[in-house]
Amino acid sequence: MENDDDPPQLSAETFAALQEFYREQDQKQHLQTILSDNTPDENWQLSQFWYNDSTVNTLCKIAKKSVQSGDKIALISCPTLYKTFKDELNNCSVHLYEYDKRFSYCGDDFIYYDYNNPLKIPNEYKGYYDLVIADPPFLSEECLMKTVSTMKYIGKEKYILCTGAIMEDLANKLLKLTKTSFEPQHKNNLGNKFHCYSNYNIDDFL
Template identity: 35%
Template sequence: MDFDDIPELSSDTLAALQSFLAEKQELDDRFEKLKENAEEVFKNNKKIEMSDFQEDWQLSQFWYDEATADFIARRALEHTSEDDCIAFISSPTAYVAFRNMAPERKNAYVFEYDQRFDLFKDQFVLYDFNKPLEFARAAEMKEKFKFIVADPPFLNKDCLSQTMETVRWIASKDAKIMIDTGAVMEGLAKELIGARITGFHPAHRGGLSNEFRCYSTFEDESLKWVNN
């Protein structure tokens, strides 16, 4: 190999790369600190920041902005009582917002493939939408959840269909369900679980190129179906 033929990075490109790596290292360090201090954080009900978790684009992770996460968390809080079970499926941003609002609520669970969220211990359920009923405690969780939020990570029929299989399994007979996914999934969301498109537009911190919408099986004063 002739090393003279290897292109050198421009000063601007090199600076951008160094900045990216420095930011990544800072985020890694923040997460490790959170993990090390998890017991104290949970014991004292300290607020958790989603900025402590890097988005993993390979897992199609795109965190909600604060307003969106808080809106979803409030729906869950307002429609449940202390003993009701709540599931946040592939929706860790909304789960963290809910936990910050109501740290005393121990029946809220985050279903996630990303094992960084196992720091939430008993409230973490390792979940793979490709195996919709093969998660820990699946049998005991059947028909137990009063409120479910689902944000399937990929915009395709299989991902939404398999996630809804999980939703149908864990949902109580009177469960309220929210689905946050692309506008292209409207027909399938209604077909699979009777969820209708609402006027709420979920937003993400970094923005998304696809139009994102919220579907639900219920309405309230803040969440209304769109006439269609």
């Protein structure tokens, strides 16, 4: 006969679930602490040029009007979008595909990505994302072609590409992307004119 004065005991399953819950809470708190800090400095050797706040907010606004609750979003080589997307689209899954491992603080949302191996992607992400936004690191045909290969592999139907104006014809040829009225801007002005391309109408969302 059990003693009524004995403290209640958790089952092994309940205890394990409780541990997992606390682990997830710790991870979320740790991620929020890191995200509240400054974004890593640009590494020009990696051709990194961060968006200014207006561009980040505009792309987030477009994304909000492009997806529904529960949808999945991939950000390819545009890490400065991650924090705002994570905060503002918290009803969606947001993954960052990025070469710079300084952004591995994004935890399970970080997927190491090297455009030189465009299809070296976990199989479960094939045709997985409802919206894919990409900003290839280099203004070259090779880089754009390989990045588009990744976009096609992981995306379903909606694509947004931010890149130089000189890539317009190739972007249209590879993925039927057309220039929009939105022009991304960077914190440090670039010599090359940038445009935003998409395969659906985002001008109405601006």
